Amino acid sequence: MSRISIASDHDAANHLPVSQGRIADFADDPVVCMRRLWARHGEIAALEEGTQRIHFVFGPHYTKQVLSNATTFHSRFFALRGPRRSSHRRVTSGLLSMNGEEHRRHRRMVMQPFQKSAIGAYHETVCEVADELVSGWRPGQLVDINAEMTRYMLRLTSRILFGLDDGDLAEHVGELTERWVALNHALGPAAFSADSESADRYDELLSAAKELEVAAKEMIRSRRAGKPGFDVLSLLLRAHDEQGGISDEQLMGHIVLLFGAAHLTSAHTLTWTLLLLAQHPEIMRQLHEELTTVVGSRPVRNDELDSLPVLDRVLKESMRILPASSYSQRVAAEPTKLGPFDLAPGAVVIFSQFITHHLPELYSEPERFLPDRWNEISPSPYAYLPFGAGPRMCIGAALGMMQLKVSLPSLLQRFKFSLVPEATVNARVMSTMLFPTTSVPMRIESQDGQFAAQPIRGNIHTLVDFPSVAGNAPVRKAA
Numbered sequence: 001m002s003r004i005s006i007a008s009d010h011d012a013a014n015h016l017p018v019s020q021g022r023i024a025d026f027a028d029d030p031v032v033c034m035r036r037l038w039a040r041h042g043e044i045a046a047l048e049e050g051t052q053r054i055h056f057v058f059g060p061h062y063t064k065q066v067l068s069n070a071t072t073f074h075s076r077f078f079a080l081r082g083p084r085r086s087s088h089r090r091v092t093s094g095l096l097s098m099n100g101e102e103h104r105r106h107r108r109m110v111m112q113p114f115q116k117s118a119i120g121a122y123h124e125t126v127c128e129v130a131d132e133l134v135s136g137w138r139p140g141q142l143v144d145i146n147a148e149m150t151r152y153m154l155r156l157t158s159r160i161l162f163g164l165d166d167g168d169l170a171e172h173v174g175e176l177t178e179r180w181v182a183l184n185h186a187l188g189p190a191a192f193s194a195d196s197e198s199a200d201r202y203d204e205l206l207s208a209a210k211e212l213e214v215a216a217k218e219m220i221r222s223r224r225a226g227k228p229g230f231d232v233l234s235l236l237l238r239a240h241d242e243q244g245g246i247s248d249e250q251l252m253g254h255i256v257l258l259f260g261a262a263h264l265t266s267a268h269t270l271t272w273t274l275l276l277l278a279q280h281p282e283i284m285r286q287l288h289e290e291l292t293t294v295v296g297s298r299p300v301r302n303d304e305l306d307s308l309p310v311l312d313r314v315l316k317e318s319m320r321i322l323p324a325s326s327y328s329q330r331v332a333a334e335p336t337k338l339g340p341f342d343l344a345p346g347a348v349v350i351f352s353q354f355i356t357h358h359l360p361e362l363y364s365e366p367e368r369f370l371p372d373r374w375n376e377i378s379p380s381p382y383a384y385l386p387f388g389a390g391p392r393m394c395i396g397a398a399l400g401m402m403q404l405k406v407s408l409p410s411l412l413q414r415f416k417f418s419l420v421p422e423a424t425v426n427a428r429v430m431s432t433m434l435f436p437t438t439s440v441p442m443r444i445e446s447q448d449g450q451f452a453a454q455p456i457r458g459n460i461h462t463l464v465d466f467p468s469v470a471g472n473a474p475v476r477k478a479a
C-alpha cells in the first residue's frame with residue numbers, strides 16, 4: 001500500500017492546479033504520485049512542499065511546449081553534479097548535462113555512429129551475442145528473466161559501444177553504473193531537503209561515482225590497448241585524440257551516459273515484452289506464426305526490420321504500456337509561462353511517458369496490452385514518446401529498435417517463456433526507469449508453439465490489466 005499523500009489544493013484561491021504533499025513521495029513512487037496529480041488536476045499540475053514546487057505536464061500539448069523548446073527548458077538530468085573536479089562531476093558531464101550550443105556540438109559528434117545508415121554495422125554483433133545467450137539455455141531451466149536480459153544487454157552494449165569482449169569488466173562497469181544511477185535519482189528529488197539521511201547517501205553517491213570512474217577509465221585503457229575498431233568508443237577516442245574536440249571530462253561523461261542510457265532501458269524493454277507476451281498467449285501465438293512463416297530459424301536480417309508487422313506492433317505496444325523510461329525532467333532557463341504557471345528560472349518541470357501513454361483520451365483501454373490498436377492509431381511524437389521527443393530525443397533509438405527486433409526473435413525461435421505460477425512481480429520507477437523490483441521468474445522450454453498464461457501476483461497488476469487467468473490476484477490501482 002502506497003504512503004503517498006497529497007493533502008490539499010492549496011492554491012485553489014489563485015486557481016492554480018497545485019497539490020500540497022511531500023516532494024520525497026515523488027521519488028518514493030513516481031507513478032502513484034503522478035497518477036494522483038493527473039487524476040486531480042489533469043494535463044498540468046504542481047506538487048508543493050513549503051517553498052519547493054515541482055511542475056508536471058501530462059499529454060502532448062504541454063509536453064510539446066516543454067520538449068520542443070530547448071532554449072527555455074534546459075536538461076538537468078542529474079540534479080546533483082557534485083563538487084568541481086570530483087569524479088561525480090566528471091561522470092555526469094555527458095550530453096544530458098549539456099545545453100545550448102555545447103549540446104548541439106557534442107550531440108553532432110556523439111550521434112554519428114548512431115545514424116540509421118550506420119546501424120547495419122552492429123547487426124552481426126547482435127546476432128552473435130543473442131546466439132551465445134540462447135546456446136547457454138537448457139529446456140526446463142528456471143531463470144530470472146530480468147537478470148538474464150540485463151546481463152545480455154551488458155554484454156551486447158559493451159561489444160557495440162566499446163568493442164569489448166571482456167564480459168567481466170563490462171559486467172562490473174554495468175553493476176557500478178546501476179548502483180550509481182539509482183543513488184542519483186533516489187537523491188535527486190531529496191536534494192530539495194537537507195535531512196541527515198540524504199547527506200549520508202550523498203557521500204555514498206560520491207564514492208560510487210569514484211568507483212565507477214576508475215572502472216570506466218580501465219575500459220578506456222583496455223580499448224586504447226586493443227586494435228583500433230569501429231565501435232563507438234574508438235570513434236569518440238579518435239575525435240578526442242585527433243581533434244581535441246572532447247575533453248577528458250566530457251569523454252568520461254559521454255561514456256558513462258551512453259552505457260547507462262543504453263543497457264538498462266533495452267534490458268527492461270526486453271523483460272517487459274517477454275512478460276507481456278507470456279501473459280497474452282494469443283498475441284504470442286500470432287508473433288510465433290509471423291516468425292515461423294517469414295523468418296524461420298535464421299536471425300532477422302537488417303533489411304527486414306520494417307517488414308515484420310506483428311513484431312513491430314508488439315514492441316510499440318510494450319513500450320507504450322510499460323515504457324522503460326517513464327519520466328524525465330527539464331529546468332526553466334529563463335522566466336516563462338507554462339499553462340497557468342509563471343515559471344522563474346530554475347523551476348523544475350517533469351514530463352512523463354508513463355502517464356501520457358496511459359491517457360484514456362489517447363489510448364482506449366490504456367491498461368490493456370492490445371498491439372492491434374497500432375493498426376488504427378498514429379499518435380503524434382509528443383503523445384507516444386518512448387525515446388523522448390524534440391531536439392534531445394534519444395540518439396540510440398534506431399540502434400535500440402534494431403537490437404530489440406533482432407534479439408527478441410532470436411530468443412523466441414528457440415524457446416518459449418512462461419512465468420512461474422503464483423510468482424510475485426513488482427515494478428517501480430527508479431532513476432526515471434521502470435524497473436522490476438522483484439525477480440521475474442520464468443521457465444524456459446523448447447519452442448513448440450503452445451502458449452499459456454499463468455496466475456501471477458504483485459503490483460504489476462496496477463500497471464497492466466492482464467486477461468483473467470484462474471488464480472490471478474489483481475491489485476486495485478492506487479490512483
Ligand code: HEM
Nearest residue numbers: 095096261262265266325328386387388392394395396400
Ligand atoms: C529501448 C532502449 C532505449 C530507450 C527506451 C531510451 C530512452 C531515452 C529517452 C526517453 C531519452 C530522452 C531523455 C530526455 O529527454 O530527458 C533518451 C536520451 C538519450 N539516450 Fe536513449 N533510450 C534507449 C536506448 C539508448 C541507446 C541504445 C543509446 C546509446 C547507445 C541511448 C543513448 C541516449 C543518449 C546519449 C541520450 C541523451 C540525448 C541528448 O540529451 O541529446 N539510448 N533515451
